[in-house]
Amino acid sequence: MGGSQVNRSLVRLYYEVGEASRDPVATWAKLTGNSQEYQRARGERRVPLDDATAAELVAAAIVHTVARHGADRVAALASTPLARVVRGVGGAVLTEHPCAPEQVLGPRFAGPEADDWARAAYVLLWGENNRLVRTADTPWVIAGRYKGQKVVAIGTHPTRLSDETLVVRPGTDGALAMAMGHVLLKEFFLDRTPFAGHAAERTDLPFLVRLRAREGAFVPGGLLGRVCDRLSVYGGETAEVLLPRFDDGPGVLRRGVPVLRDGDELVTTVFDLLLAAYGVARPGLPGAWPEGYEDRREPYTPAWQEPYTGVPASRTLKIARELGVTAEKTGGRCVIVPGRLETAHADTAYRAMLALLVLTGCGSGWAQAGGAGIPLVPYLCLHACGEDRSDVGALSWALSEGLFARRTSRSVLLEAVRDGWPMAPAPRVLALPRPIYPLPPDVDLLIGPDENCDLSPPDPELVAAAVARLSGRTAPAEPGAAPAGGRMRLLVDHAWMHEYGEALPTYRPPGLGLPLKPTQLVRVTAQ
Numbered sequence: 001m002g003g004s005q006v007n008r009s010l011v012r013l014y015y016e017v018g019e020a021s022r023d024p025v026a027t028w029a030k031l032t033g034n035s036q037e038y039q040r041a042r043g044e045r046r047v048p049l050d051d052a053t054a055a056e057l058v059a060a061a062i063v064h065t066v067a068r069h070g071a072d073r074v075a076a077l078a079s080t081p082l083a084r085v086v087r088g089v090g091g092a093v094l095t096e097h098p099c100a101p102e103q104v105l106g107p108r109f110a111g112p113e114a115d116d117w118a119r120a121a122y123v124l125l126w127g128e129n130n131r132l133v134r135t136a137d138t139p140w141v142i143a144g145r146y147k148g149q150k151v152v153a154i155g156t157h158p159t160r161l162s163d164e165t166l167v168v169r170p171g172t173d174g175a176l177a178m179a180m181g182h183v184l185l186k187e188f189f190l191d192r193t194p195f196a197g198h199a200a201e202r203t204d205l206p207f208l209v210r211l212r213a214r215e216g217a218f219v220p221g222g223l224l225g226r227v228c229d230r231l232s233v234y235g236g237e238t239a240e241v242l243l244p245r246f247d248d249g250p251g252v253l254r255r256g257v258p259v260l261r262d263g264d265e266l267v268t269t270v271f272d273l274l275l276a277a278y279g280v281a282r283p284g285l286p287g288a289w290p291e292g293y294e295d296r297r298e299p300y301t302p303a304w305q306e307p308y309t310g311v312p313a314s315r316t317l318k319i320a321r322e323l324g325v326t327a328e329k330t331g332g333r334c335v336i337v338p339g340r341l342e343t344a345h346a347d348t349a350y351r352a353m354l355a356l357l358v359l360t361g362c363g364s365g366w367a368q369a370g371g372a373g374i375p376l377v378p379y380l381c382l383h384a385c386g387e388d389r390s391d392v393g394a395l396s397w398a399l400s401e402g403l404f405a406r407r408t409s410r411s412v413l414l415e416a417v418r419d420g421w422p423m424a425p426a427p428r429v430l431a432l433p434r435p436i437y438p439l440p441p442d443v444d445l446l447i448g449p450d451e452n453c454d455l456s457p458p459d460p461e462l463v464a465a466a467v468a469r470l471s472g473r474t475a476p477a478e479p480g481a482a483p484a485g486g487r488m489r490l491l492v493d494h495a496w497m498h499e500y501g502e503a504l505p506t507y508r509p510p511g512l513g514l515p516l517k518p519t520q521l522v523r524v525t526a527q
Contacts (some may be wrong), residue, residue: 004054006455009041011049013318014057025470029068032061032428032444040223041451042439053055054458058082058429059466062089065428066471071371075427082431082447100350102367103190103522104358112335112367118143120365122326125162126173126236126353127339150326152319155339166319171510172309173341174349175247176316177356178278178300178507183293183320184359185280189231189271194328198361199231204489205271206231208262214399217242217254218266220273220503223493231271234258239266240286243277244397244501246508247299247308252398253277256285270491277504293317300507308509311343320356323361327360335365345508347520351492352505358488390514397501404499404518412518431457494522 018027031038065074066089074091076083085342087093098453101109117123145163153162156170168176180501188195199205206228212221217240239259245251259266275282279298281289290298293313298304300315302320327334336357341349355366392412393405404412428444435450446453490505496518497503 004045004049004051004456004458006049006054006057007038007042007044007453008047009038009044010057011047013038024056024466025064025067027340028057028060032064034161034187035444037077037212038454039441042446042454046451046455049455051459051462054455055462055466056470057455058445058447058463061429062091062463062468063470064445064465066090069428070425072425073428075429076431076447077433079243080433080447081457082433082463083219085460085464086431089467089471092425099520099522100347100354101368103489103492104351104354104386105363105366105488109366112364117335117337117367118147118149120144120149120333122323123149123151124323124334124336125151125159125339126336127155127341143335150322152322164319166311168309168311171341171343171345172305174352174507175305175308175509176311176346177301177352178505179302179305179313180320180352181352181355181359181505182280182300182319182324183302184324184356185275185278187321188281188324188360190275190280195359195361196231199271199359202361202363202487203358204487204491205269205274207270207491208260208267209270209273209491210262211241211259211266211268214242219243219399220491220498222498224262224267228269228473230269231328232258232269232275233260233272234282237261237266238285239268239269241273241276242399243504244399244425244506245299246397246501246506247304248279250396250398253279253288253299255279255287255289258285260427264383274490274503285493323356326359327362332361332365333459334360334362335367337367343510344514344517345510347517348502348506348508351502352507355490355505357492381392384484388514392518395514395517396499400499400501403495409514409517413521416518416521417442491524496522 005113013031014027016023017030021027021030062074062085071090074089074094075084075094076086076091077094083093119398137254150164151162153159154173154176156168158165158167185261189199194416208224208226208228210221210224211218219242235258237259238256240254240256243253243255245253257268257272257276278300279290288298290301290304293301294303295301296303296307302316305311305316306313319423323334334357338350338353343349354366357363388408388410390409392403392407392409393400396402396404426440426442430440430443430446432446432448432453435448435452439446447455447457449456492503494503500517500519502519
């Protein structure tokens with residue numbers, strides 16, 4: 001007998017049904033035809049089972065579920081040992097990070113492997129996990145440093161695993177990223193244009209955006225679906241746009257953008273809106289603009305971020321320039337390794353960090369653990385929110401439409417489940433790295449360390465071998481991939497993002513907020 005622990009009712013039924021067929025996949029198919037019997041027994045005492053049999057049981061469940069219900073009905077959180085097996089059959093690898101990478105870089109984005117870090121020229125270790133814990137990927141960072149790679153750590157504590165460290169106050173990472181983006185836009189898009197070709201071909205920056213009239217000015221009203229022949233329409237007519245500001249309460253930024261007329265409507269480009277959001281001034285545009293990098297009043301200058309993050313403006317300027325120059329000279333060999341940001345608005349911080357890679361042509365350099373993923377499944381979302389009494393509308397910006405006013409996060413998530421989008425389908429086989437309550441009631445096989453799960457996670461190598469052996473009966477679905485030619489997005493054109501003022505990169509300070517917001521669940525398809 002090995003170390004695997006399995007619900008005794010499940011073991012008994014598996015052996016009883018399997019006596020006739022002696023085929024693990026057929027046994028599991030017959031067992032789940034009437035799965036209520038052992039689901040009612042979930043939580044009974046677990047008994048030891050040899051590792052090979054436990055792995056075979058899990059593999060049979062995976063192979064049958066892929067063939068009968070589709071690969072996306074097999075799910076595992078990225079932090080469980082079985083995540084790699086589930087990813088290999090095209091299943092849903094669930095991430096507990098906000099899904100900003102999917103929104104910006106495209107569905108099923110798969111970042112660099114750990115050994116790609118050693119070939120990078122510039123690495124930003126951004127977040128707590130990369131410095132307080134020596135992960136299995138740490139040797140690759142060390143190997144890269146022997147090749148002349150520069151490693152910069154950004155977080156709340158100093159570290160020795162870097163050439164340079166920026167110590168930021170908790171929850172203010174987004175402010176630092178926005179200030180770095182301000183520098184990149186000014187010096188690498190206006191003063192010089194080394195990334196113009198990349199931006200025109202691989203990003204949404206030349207896309208035309210409709211402007212809607214609002215309170216004597218305009219707000220972004222959605223993409224037109226057409227691409228302009230240049231990044232900016234600067235040089236002609238102008239209009240004032242209203243943009244969200246959260247650093248000084250729910251406020252409004254008034255900035256000008258160049259516009260074109262499309263019939264009765266005014267349009268501009270995503271690039272022009274991005275310059276306005278970051279506060280990168282150009283002569284002749286209306287509105288309130290920073291007077292330079294030293295201006296502390298207007299976001300998002302290096303001097304503006306200093307009182308929030310504690311990072312001197314001069315060092316922010318230096319790191320932003322190093323990132324831009326290195327990306328220019330190496331063809332985009334820069335990597336951000338994100339840690340887990342434990343703040344209510346971590347998704348906006350991630351999007352501000354991702355913008356740095358998109359702007360510099362390093363879109364494949366987001367090294368988030370877990371690889372390609374999808375948003376949390378409805379069970380886990382609804383569990384996380386519980387029966388809360390919070391007002392989701394309180395997170396909206398000052399000029400929102402009131403779409404979520406006086407509504408709870410649970411009601412919004414239930415609406416998303418009802419509409420079938422953007423949530424992932426409910427899993428039939430689910431692997432969890434830790435206990436979760438209440439337990440999902442309709443899962444055929446629940447794998448996890450808790451006593452109320454059907455069985456503890458068996459050895460992933462044994463499960464992978466059993467899946468390979470049994471899957472000859474059916475070809476597992478391949479993981480989805482972003483369409484060829486897809487563009488990275490700096491404007492997420494979705495009603496929820498506009499409602500929260502997060503369609504463009506922005507900064508939300510730490511403080512009162514919800515651990516899970518609808519904007520973290522928005523999924524987009526690549527253009």
